[in-house]
Amino acid sequence: MIKKAVIPAAGFGTRFLPATKAQPKEMLPIIDTPVIQYVVQEAVDSGIEDILIITGRGKRSIEDHFDKNFELESRIIEKEEEALYTQIRHIEDMANIHYIRQKELNGLGDAISYAKDHCAGEPFAVLLGDTIIDSVIPVTQQMIDVYNQFQQTVIAVETVPRDKVSRYGIVGGEKVSDTIMKLDQLIEKPSIQEAPSNLAIAGRYILTPQIFDALEKTARGKGNEIQLTDALRILQKQESLYSITIEGKRYDIGNKLDYIKTTIEYALKRDEFKKPLSDFIKDIASKI
Ligand code: G1P
Numbered sequence: 196m197i198k199k200a201v202i203p204a205a206g207f208g209t210r211f212l213p214a215t216k217a218q219p220k221e222m223l224p225i226i227d228t229p230v231i232q233y234v235v236q237e238a239v240d241s242g243i244e245d246i247l248i249i250t251g252r253g254k255r256s257i258e259d260h261f262d263k264n265f266e267l268e269s270r271i272i273e274k275e276e277e278a279l280y281t282q283i284r285h286i287e288d289m290a291n292i293h294y295i296r297q298k299e300l301n302g303l304g305d306a307i308s309y310a311k312d313h314c315a316g317e318p319f320a321v322l323l324g325d326t327i328i329d330s331v332i333p334v335t336q337q338m339i340d341v342y343n344q345f346q347q348t349v350i351a352v353e354t355v356p357r358d359k360v361s362r363y364g365i366v367g368g369e370k371v372s373d374t375i376m377k378l379d380q381l382i383e384k385p386s387i388q389e390a391p392s393n394l395a396i397a398g399r400y401i402l403t404p405q406i407f408d409a410l411e412k413t414a415r416g417k418g419n420e421i422q423l424t425d426a427l428r429i430l431q432k433q434e435s436l437y438s439i440t441i442e443g444k445r446y447d448i449g450n451k452l453d454y455i456k457t458t459i460e461y462a463l464k465r466d467e468f469k470k471p472l473s474d475f476i477k478d479i480a481s482k483i
Contacts, residue, residue, distance in 0.1 A: 197339050197401060198245055199314055200238040203306040204231060204324030205251035205297040210449045219254045220449055221324040225461050226468075230448045231257060232286065233327040239290050241335035243320060247293045247313045249306045258294055263287050302420025307402070308410045318342065318403050321423075326398035327457070330443025334399050341375060341439045342401045348430065350378070351399035352438045353445055360390040364424035366438050367391025378436040383417045383424035394438065396424065397445050405430055 208220030215223075221231035231248075238246055250257055264283070271280045293313065297306050307321065320335050328334045334351055341349045352366055367380035380391040400423070409426040416422040427436060446457040459476070462468040 197241075197318055197320055197335075197342060198243060199247065199317065200243045200245070200320040200322055200335070201247045201249065201307065201310040201314065202231065202234055202238070202322050202324045203249045203297075203303060204254060204257060205249050205300060205306050206325070206449075207300065208325070208449060211451060211454070217253065219250075219257055221254075222256050222260065223448060223454065225327070225448075225454075225457055226465070229260060230327060231324050232260070232289075234322050234324055235261070235289055235292070237328065237333045237335055238320060238322055240333040241320070241339060243335070244290045245293075246290045247295060247310055248324070249297050249309050250294050251297045251300065254296075261286060261289065261292050300420075302415075302418065302422055304410050304413055304421035304423040304426050307423055307426075308407060308421075311407045314404065316404050318401060321400040321402055323398035325449045326445060326447055328397070328399070328441065328443045328445045329460075330441065332442065334397075334441050334443050335401075337441060337443075338399060338401045338439055341437060345435065345437055347434055348403050348406070348427065348436045349401040350381075350427070350436065350438045351397040351441045352376075352394040353397045353441055355393055355395040357387060357390075357393050360393055360395065361386055363395035364422075365390045365392060366394050366396065368438065371437070374440045374442075376438045376440075378431060378438055381424050381428045381431060381436070383422045394440070397441055398447075399441070403430075403434070405434065 204221045208215030211220050222229045235246060248257060295309050297309055322335060338349045338351055355363060361384050364383045365385050366378050368376040368378035371377050382389060406426060409429040412429055413421050413426040416425045447453045462472050
């Protein structure tokens with residue numbers, strides 16, 4: 196049973212400057228909803244109600260977003276805007292959200308080690324706070340299903356073009372089924388020559404508590420940071436690790452072009468925007 200999720204959201208967001216100079220990249224909106232709300236929703240839709248968000252300096256607006264705002268609520272009630280009221284209340288009631296601050300930005304692996312006390316002794320999901328995945332079955336749920344089968348670490352992966360492997364953690368292993376692999380290689384941001392495949396870690400993990408010991412043994416790696424991928428490689432020597440090729444479309448919001456595409460695709464799914472936005476896109480496309 197996976198009951199807890201950890202959402203690392205402490206990073207600087209340097210790829211999205213200047214927008215992220217004074218606001219967290221996780222709070223960038225896709226239309227009207229901050230990215231991190233989609234991430235929390237994925238965890239909730241996968242049956243998880245206890246969420247630990249790893250924050251850091253300058254990330255307070257994340258806490259405010261999921262908190263109650265009495266003044267705003269009473270203003271909305273006065274105006275009798277029922278739909279909006281329901282929407283706002285939904286955010287506050289989504290899950291039990293806890294926060295811990297990563298004191299220094301020493302990498303994703305270091306961020307996860309802050310979850311040690313909260314997740315002591317039980318497996319937990321990790322969802323990167325700047326990545327949303329659009330899918331019929333929530334990706335975390337897809338992974339929980341694999342965890343329930345093997346009771347071991349599960350890593351979400353997706354195929355990326357070979358020339359992009361150096362942007363990701365890359366895995367290699369033996370096929371167990373069409374979508375599942377037993378892993379024997381994990382390399383953080385390898386060169387094309389080093390990469391064992393073009394299967395990239397997609398920002399979702401189910402980790403066993405043994406990860407915390409592995410993290411303690413993990414030396415600084417790529418970018419002089421404690422990398423989660425390196426800790427997983429240590430763990431792979433002691434226990435089996437599985438990957439699942441996700442069914443869904445991943446959007447990396449830290450990347451500006453991906454952000455623009457995500458906004459357009461999500462807007463096209465909304466009834467209120469579908470027609471006017473398609474007309475607009477067709478019109479500008481015809482002029483390019
Ligand atoms: C992190 C992980 C990497 C993974 C990626 C997915 O890298 O370290 O293994 O492939 O997320 O988005 P980052 O993008 O934080 O550099």
